[in-house]
Amino acid sequence: MSDKPAEDSSSTPEVPDDVWEQFARANEQAAPKEPSARARMVTERLRQQEARGELPEGWRTGPAGQGKKRGRGVWKALGVLLAVAVAVVAIKPSLLPGDPFGSGSGSAGEATETLPAETAAPSGPPASAAPRTPTLDDPFAGSPAERWADGEAGIVVPEAKAVGGRSKADVASALELTRKLLIDANLDPATLRGERPETALDVLEPHQNVPGFLKKALSKPDKKHDPLVMFSRFDPAEARLVGDVVKTRGRMTFKAGEGAAVAVHADYTFVYPVVRTDGTTDVARTIVRRVLDLELSDPAKYRVTPGRIGVVKYDQDIGNSACDVYDGFLHPHFPSAEPTGAAPTGPTTDPYDRSRDISDDKGCGTVSRT
Template structure:
């Protein structure tokens, strides 16, 4: 009974409103009584005397053959009765677990569905993936579920997807300097691609403040692009901006995935490399409920150099390289805004002539000599 009691403890049902405590307790008491009543007992003196007399009669041939059939059947019936009671108790426990499996620790029946596993968050990206994400079931994004049908549904939300690696000294620069470079890089990415004001097309002041004002070529391009954008001065090279009169974000979540690394730079510096993809769900401001997504992959290489050796501003980032792959936005439109394509609206800009690509494929580098003509995407 001890072993049975321990097993029953795993399936206690006091938490289940379908089985009142008093009913369950009465059931357990009745079951224990039945087990005690059916258990073998020590025979009395009278019973031992009768048994011995019958044995002597059997030895003298005074009893008919097969006389034990009755008692043997009774004995077998009693054992079957014992196991029947045990079976009822165990069956009741199994039934309770079936109704409420959460009472048993862990997940003994593999209750987690494949759909739940498919929607669980991905771990942080630490190395370059070897292939594009697998195809998702075809689903139409909605206002309630703007990432439906997208691999990004399992990506981290916003800044949570920009994980800063653990800092350590490199190239004669202390761990503290490395950490400073990493945190400033994250701030630049967040303020350039996730800040709600930046996304609404406002001036990205916090992002610009991270950049070294002494690097006049980079600051000049960006400042001119924000003030008077054109093909040679495009703020979209660094900032994600939507025309607030044309579209608005769906919800407040931008999905983010990528990684950040660092090494010793060439200018007595800490060099940081960032490779991140951002997915923006948007809807038109004309009252339509059609949801579409713009996907942007950004590559950023920055440094913090030793101000004792180079003419730099302490605590500011120097941009060494940047690149971007913008998908589902009008090509050859240089007004400083992203223009997502909607199936219910006429396209903006020229028809695409370039290759078809998967905007979620992070396994391939953004080669500088790649075809940058206006192309199409295999999915959004």
């Protein structure tokens, strides 16, 4: 009789069925499978060919470059990314820093970025841009005004403050009246197509002779009564604005005037792209600079009308418009058309040069660029 105690089957732990099933499946997948009869035949044939030297070197491991398959996939992916990058840059070259294409004007994004508002008189004319022909789709191409503000956005009113005994509210009123005058006289679509600028006329002090002069000039223009001294107007039968954008640049300042008046000085240049109404697509640009001195007088000392402003002085410089034509309209010269009006007698000037004084300009001259 053996001294070894009998094994107690009840002490053996039972394995759950699901664990056994997982173990069986894993064991079946890991176990080597018996090759089929066809596989054994192919293997034997290859072994015999190898023994006779009929197979190329390295046939078991494949071509020498096969181990670089992953590398080729990586280079292929990089190639796709590079092609996408080239396409994106072609569409928007401003994504590249500097001026890699030698345009001389920085990236496209920099070239069209709007300039900050003018706060002081510039020291000289703006730099020349690369020569480009204006089109219906790009009427400011090749112009320094391409970076100027659009329309009313270019007329920035300075922060008002009390000055010369006049309150902050009085100064703010003078500045706003000046802004309304500039907008209606130079930017309003109705004014530009030759209609009567009623808002501008309503801003002016009626006790002055200026409103009466301008009303006569609008109704019966002639050499002595020219509405272009204050208003920008095109003959609707001859030309129309390209699009709805007029480029604007300038500044407005104020100070204490005589007799407790608020004196406002405004100096703005407007660039008008126009096309003839005869169906041609020739685009021309007329550049008009206006310098105005206005005053909001003290109603306690002078006979003035509330909500109106008086004109002390006005000067204008008109570039690319026919000389000695006094019908009340601007007449741009188009490259494909014969010049109209008298031959220019004044000097050649840069209409974009806002650093020069225009009050001493004599005669109708030519412009160095448009």
